[in-house]
Amino acid sequence: MRTLISTAFISLDGVVEGPGGEPGYRNSGWTFKDIEFLPEAFEIKGREQEEATAMLLGRASYQAFSPVWPDMAEFARYKTLPKYVVSTTLAEDDLVSNWGGTTILRSLDEVAALKETEGGPIIVHGSATLNHALSDAGLIDRYHLLVFPLLLGAGKRLFSATDKDAQKLKLVEYEAYGNGIQKQVFDVVR
Secondary structure, three states: OOOEEEEEEEEOOOEOOOOOOOOOOOOOOOOOOOOOOOHHHHHHHHHHHHHOOEEEEEHHHHHHHOOOHHHOHHHHHHHHOOEEEEOOOOOHHHOOOOOOOEEEEOOHHHHHHHHOOOOOOEEEEOOHHHHHHHHHOOOOOEEEEEEEOOOOOOOOEOOOOOOOOOOOEEEEEEEEOOOOOEEEEEEEOO
């Protein structure tokens, strides 16, 4: 079974919306505002690209990333990976042609089936709504979090607000950096 990893830039109060400057959010670009850049704090992002064997995205994140990421040197490895977009509304004609192979999955059952295939880790970037559904369905195996020392208040959150039984996580990797960012890697305990 493949490991499904949710990776996120996240504020201390759980907001994941607009970290890179995506328009339409009051605090857009919060990862770059008033936080000193320390390359070592982002080491995990390079490691994710090397270890991932596929990328899974929700429709909104696909539509935000696909016009930009294919031409960015920082994300060159992702260009070669198979990509899967979970959407009931996206059409084949909506897929970009310069970002490698992309498959549309129409349900969480199809995501579960993808996890059963041979291969290495599948990485999920952004995709707050998809993360809620994946978590509620018990499909996420690991979280890679870069926690920023910010309280953003309103905004899309990584974790579902569904009333459910507690989900235990096991901290498997942790580091704090001089700029206040914390790396937290958790395995989901089943």
